[in-house]
Amino acid sequence: VDDPEYPGISIVDLGLLEAIDVQPDGDVVVGLVPTFSGCPALAMIAEDVRHAVADVDGVTGPQAVNVRWLSSPVWTVDRVTDDARRTMAREFTVALRIGRDPVPCPRCGADTTENSMFGPSRCRAVHVCQSCTEVVEVMRA
Incomplete structure (x- = not known):
């Protein structure tokens, strides 16, 4: 599914x-x-x-x-497989926030800056790449 x-x-x-x-x-x-x-x-x-x-x-x-x-365990981005992370980056320009580390742009790898903490859904924020200016959705837990 x-x-x-x-x-x-x-x-x-x-x-x-x-x-x-x-x-x-x-x-x-x-x-x-x-x-x-x-x-x-x-x-x-x-x-x-x-x-x-x-x-x-x-x-x-x-x-x-x-x-x-289920209410337990709580979902975190750690549950997402590496293959899904790569597909999300490549096909949907979506990155995952892991801890407090800077969020890299899925297109060029440069750091992104948060543009809005609220994206198209409550589990996502909107960032902008500091280098290529790509808009990046960031999935968070």
Whole structure:
């Protein structure tokens, strides 16, 4: 299942999948960790997961799949795979804030400056590259 904001990047690579529990009766419980609790894509992701799991042999349909959004552990950018980081940088001009380190531009590698702490969604800020002036979305936990 891909993240709706980043086609081609799976929720597994973004670190959202925490647990899958297959019950003896064929029901499945999927535990997901949201990037943040108010994410507007949660319902869409849950529905996509429900249908993807329902297509697995032995699962009796979407009604047999229970998707739970977990409050623990808390999602951090550390959960994102290196492959997803590279794809986000290359395809979407998105960088990840790791700790307090400067955020490098995904295009040229120079440091960026925060332009707005609020980006297109609550989990992202907007930075501008100090060298190439590329606008960079910065995903944060």
